[in-house]
Amino acid sequence: QKEVEQNSGPLSVPEGAIASLNCTYSDRVSQSFFWYRQYSGKSPELIMSIYSNGDKEDGRFTAQLNKASQYVSLLIRDSQPSDSATYLCAVNVGKNILTGGGNKLTFGTGTQLKVEL
Amino acid sequence: KAGVTQTPRYLIKTRGQQVTLSCSPISGHRSVSWYQQTPGQGLQFLFEYFSETQRNKGNFPGRFSGRQFSNSRSEMNVSTLELGDSALYLCASSLGLGGGGTEAFFGQGTRLTVV
Numbered sequence: 201q202k203e204v205e206q207n208s209g210p211l212s213v214p215e216g217a218i219a220s221l222n223c224t225y226s227d228r229v230s231q232s233f234f235w236y237r238q239y240s241g242k243s244p245e246l247i248m249s250i251y252s253n254g255d256k257e258d259g260r261f262t263a264q265l266n267k268a269s270q271y272v273s274l275l276i277r278d279s280q281p282s283d284s285a286t287y288l289c290a291v292n293v294g295k296n297i298l299t300g301g302g303n304k305l306t307f308g309t310g311t312q313l314k315v316e317l
Numbered sequence: 318k319a320g321v322t323q324t325p326r327y328l329i330k331t332r333g334q335q336v337t338l339s340c341s342p343i344s345g346h347r348s349v350s351w352y353q354q355t356p357g358q359g360l361q362f363l364f365e366y367f368s369e370t371q372r373n374k375g376n377f378p379g380r381f382s383g384r385q386f387s388n389s390r391s392e393m394n395v396s397t398l399e400l401g402d403s404a405l406y407l408c409a410s411s412l413g414l415g416g417g418g419t420e421a422f423f424g425q426g427t428r429l430t431v432v
Contacts, residue, residue, distance in 0.1 A: 232419045243407055243423040244360070288360065292419050303350050303411055303419050304373040307360040 203227060204291050206308035214316055219276040221311050223289030226270065232292035233265055235274045238310065239285045248274060279315045286310040319344065321410045321424035329430045335396040338427045340408030342389050348372070348413030349391040350421060351383060354405040366391055367413045395429075403431045 204225045213219045221235075232251055236244035248263040250256045250272065256263045262275040272291075276283055289308040322341040330336050342349050350373075351363040362375040366385035385391045395402055405428050409421035 234420070236423075243405075243426045246420060246422055249420050290360075302373055303348050303365045303367075303409070303413065303421060304362050304375070305350070305352075305360075305409070305421060306362065309359045 202308075203293070203306045204289055204308040206287075206289050206311050208309055209312040210314050211311055212314045212316055213279050215279060215281060217279050217315075219279045219283065219313055219315070221274040221276075221287050221289075221313065223272045223274075223308055224270055225272065225289075225291045225306075227291065227293050227306075228267075228270065230291045230293055233263070233272045234290040234292070234305070235261075235263060235272075236288040236290060236307075237283075237285045238288055244288055276313075279313075281315050281317060284313055284315045286312050321408055321422055323406075323408050323424035323427050325427060326425065327428045327430075329432060330398050331432055332398055332400060334398050335394060336398060336429060338393045338395075338406055338408075338429075340391045340393070340410075340424060342391070342408075342410030343422060346410040346412055346422075347389055348411045348421075349385055349389065350409045350411070351391070351393050352407045352409065353377075354407060354426075355403075360407070363393065398431045400431050403429060405429075 235248040238244045250263040250265045260277045264273045288310045290305040348367045350365040354360045365373040369385045383393045405426045407426045408424045411421045
């Protein structure tokens with residue numbers, strides 16, 4: 201089983217619709233979860249972070265986390281053509297007892313989103 | 318506030334050579350992580366440095382190494398280059414502490430081509 205799994209897509213939604221992107225992870229001790237957006241030929245851009253169960257909203261984006269089900273999702277409301285990109289789910293599996301931090305992001309393979317006019 | 322700066326942006330090297338990539342993190346960030354991105358394997362973690370110490374390591378051969386300087390700038394070195402090392406190498410910067418301090422921001426990357 202892959203550590204972080206995403207449906208590769210492409211996921212096609214009409215402009216103005218809600219896009220729903222899903223991700224599951226296998227490491228139960230993970231505490232930090234992220235969504236990145238990557239346009240073709242560009243580097244990943246952080247769009248959402250979530251650390252506790254429930255929903256976190258930021259503008260048109262809502263991240264949802266369910267640690268019991270080991271599931272993270274990203275909703276994009278009022279989807280725009282400019283949202284067309286690959287969305288990467290990342291889980292921080294880094295562990296460092298001394299500093300309480302530790303960054304070791306494990307990425308899913310990404311879901312390609314296409315927002316159609 | 319300046320973002321993460323990686324140099325050079327593009328490199329072409331010959332098999333067997335070595336290469337050094339550089340990353341300057343966001344001011345105040347103490348953690349620098351390196352990732353390799355290829356079409357076949359996606360984004361894979363190489364290593365993380367925090368306060369000049371390697372704090373986490375991925376599953377890459379010893380040909381891949383790194384270091385971090387006192388000003389948090391980091392370098393990554395790949396020795397004895399192989400064709401399979403052709404990839405986009407990304408550096409990510411974060412505060413390095415727990416919780417929100419783990420948010421990582423990527424540089425533009427260095428595109429390495431090995432011929």
